[in-house]
Amino acid sequence: MSSTIKNxxxxxxxxxxxxxxxxxxxxxxxxxxxxxxxxxxxxILCLTLLTFFPLATSKDTLSSAQSLQNNxxxxxxxxxxxxxxxxxxxxxxxxxxxxxxxxQEKTVVWVANRDKPIxxxxxxxxKIGDHGNLVLLDGENGTWSSNETQARNPIVQLLDSGNLxxxxxxxxxxxxxxxxxxxxxxxxxxxxxxxxxLGWNLSSNLDRYITSWKSTEDPSTGDISFKLDYRGxxxxxxxxxxxxxxxxxxxxxxxxxxxxxxxxxxGIQFNFVANSEEVYYSFSVRSNSExxxxxxxxxxxxxxxxxxxxxxxxxxxxxxxxPKDQCDDYSECGPYGICDSNASPVCxxxxxxxxxxxxxxxxxxxxxxxxRKTRLECSKDKFLALGNMKLAESGGAFVDMxxxxxxxxxxxxxxxxxxxxxxxxxxxxxGSGCVMWTGDLLxxxxxxxxxQHFYVRLAASELGTFCYKTxxxxxxxxxxxxxxxxxxxxxxxxxxxIISHTFLSSYITIIRMWAPHPIIHSIIYNTPPWRPQMIxxxxx
Numbered sequence: 001m002s003s004t005i006k007n008x009x010x011x012x013x014x015x016x017x018x019x020x021x022x023x024x025x026x027x028x029x030x031x032x033x034x035x036x037x038x039x040x041x042x043x044i045l046c047l048t049l050l051t052f053f054p055l056a057t058s059k060d061t062l063s064s065a066q067s068l069q070n071n072x073x074x075x076x077x078x079x080x081x082x083x084x085x086x087x088x089x090x091x092x093x094x095x096x097x098x099x100x101x102x103x104q105e106k107t108v109v110w111v112a113n114r115d116k117p118i119x120x121x122x123x124x125x126x127k128i129g130d131h132g133n134l135v136l137l138d139g140e141n142g143t144w145s146s147n148e149t150q151a152r153n154p155i156v157q158l159l160d161s162g163n164l165x166x167x168x169x170x171x172x173x174x175x176x177x178x179x180x181x182x183x184x185x186x187x188x189x190x191x192x193x194x195x196x197x198l199g200w201n202l203s204s205n206l207d208r209y210i211t212s213w214k215s216t217e218d219p220s221t222g223d224i225s226f227k228l229d230y231r232g233x234x235x236x237x238x239x240x241x242x243x244x245x246x247x248x249x250x251x252x253x254x255x256x257x258x259x260x261x262x263x264x265x266x267g268i269q270f271n272f273v274a275n276s277e278e279v280y281y282s283f284s285v286r287s288n289s290e291x292x293x294x295x296x297x298x299x300x301x302x303x304x305x306x307x308x309x310x311x312x313x314x315x316x317x318x319x320x321x322x323p324k325d326q327c328d329d330y331s332e333c334g335p336y337g338i339c340d341s342n343a344s345p346v347c348x349x350x351x352x353x354x355x356x357x358x359x360x361x362x363x364x365x366x367x368x369x370x371x372r373k374t375r376l377e378c379s380k381d382k383f384l385a386l387g388n389m390k391l392a393e394s395g396g397a398f399v400d401m402x403x404x405x406x407x408x409x410x411x412x413x414x415x416x417x418x419x420x421x422x423x424x425x426x427x428x429x430x431g432s433g434c435v436m437w438t439g440d441l442l443x444x445x446x447x448x449x450x451x452q453h454f455y456v457r458l459a460a461s462e463l464g465t466f467c468y469k470t471x472x473x474x475x476x477x478x479x480x481x482x483x484x485x486x487x488x489x490x491x492x493x494x495x496x497x498i499i500s501h502t503f504l505s506s507y508i509t510i511i512r513m514w515a516p517h518p519i520i521h522s523i524i525y526n527t528p529p530w531r532p533q534m535i536x537x538x539x540x
Contacts, residue, residue: 081161085121086099088217167180234279235250271283397436
């Protein structure tokens with residue numbers, strides 16, 4: 001390899017006879033060997049140099065014979081990311097981190113020793129330990145380390161993805177990811193990068209989630225986390241300590257049901273995987289631009305942000321964020337309450353329900369939610385179809401990805417504890433899969449556009465003829481409503497035209513009748529009505 005570790009050998013700058021590359025080393029050795037007078041000395045010197053210069057054979061990797069000191073860095077092969085020590089803001093400690101190499105304002109995406117800073121950078125050393133793991137030392141004391149491995153030839157490498165990996169040097173450098181002995185992508189801090197997984201490896205019980213910095217200048221573990229819950233119908237929760245502040249809604253095949261604006265763009269592709277081995281969310285960058293950077297972060301203020309780099313302006317643009325309004329706050333309207341940010345007040349009860357605490361409800365505090373007006377009768381019950389919905393919290397939901405929506409409805413009706421159902425995927429034809437809820441329905445929201453259909457169980461007497469049994473009927477009603485509205489608009493416009501024409505015709509008729517009158521004449525022709533009389537008086 002021809003590249004070198006940045007600043008790996010400060011001696012080369014101060015000593016005029018130190019060689020700066022392996023090529024120069026080999027050339028020097030050949031010259032020395034050509035002189036029989038110094039043959040023995042040259043052999044010893046060449047052996048010494050060739051033993052020393054493996055330290056400078058690669059700038060993106062570190063072998064077991066190498067170490068990284070305080071003023072040295074690793075740079076990924078494409079120059080995208082850099083790893084080294086940094087000191088944020090006014091803090092006194094030093095941290096091992098990864099940041100974007102070509103962005104002037106240092107943007108850190110990963111921190112190794114976030115809760116145990118090094119007091120003096122000159123005593124810091126990064127190396128591969130005796131147990132095949134990556135070790136960060138503060139003098140002689142260990143500050144941070146990765147998992148131990150059994151690799152005979154472990155190598156550390158910083159990839160252009162921002163992933164710091166520990167791999168077996170005897171295997172292919174560009175081998176599959178499952179050959180990594182350890183990777184920083186499995187232990188994120190506050191940032192989710194492209195192709196990084198947020199979620200669970202069920203085989204190893206590894207939970208990958210992001211946690212905020214304590215403050216903008218303190219990278220230690222903060223109070224805000226964004227973490228996937230794989231129980232029931234998986235979804236992701238934003239928490240402050242242990243309290244839920246925001247919920248993404250479950251993945252419906254196209255997006256999270258609580259993020260209707262989450263549509264694939266020209267540059268970003270969203271992915272969700274759920275199988276017996278792992279459950280995770282990730283995103284990929286599809287842009288051809290090498291400087292198109294996107295990242296998802298949680299900040300110390302409790303906000304989840306998607307940021308994209310605008311190179312022409314040298315800024316991180318806030319592409320999306322949450323929570324963004326009152327209805328994004330978790331369970332704003334309580335059990336069986338629906339939040340609508342376009343309404344005032346934002347909370348309303350489902351049809352067939354009424355506020356549990358009318359006094360607080362009237363004060364616009366909907367956290368107590370709603371209760372049923374009429375008891376259910378199991379097999380006689382009906383379902384209320386709601387559109388553009390963020391599905392209720394689904395951690396305890398029953399999920400069958402192979403069941404049809406009609407079979408799902410039947411199964412829910414047969415289970416007297418079932419309170420609602422929906423399709424699991426909206427991206428396959430007209431929907432497929434089955435999700436059933438058996439407890440209180442929490443954190444529901446209705447959008448002007450987006451979301452999905454949601455079917456809530458009600459007593460038949462509460463529905464009357466309002467019940468739409470199928471999605472097709474519901475969509476037909478929506479089409480009929482739009483058609484009626486369009487016809488109404490056309491009739492109203494026609495009526496206005498007729499009224500306007502009638503009024504204008506009457507106005508013209510009146511003008512013509514009264515035109516000889518001096519006042520009307522003056523209005524029409526903009527002349528003083530009494531001017532002729534005034535002239536006549538002056539002439540007398």
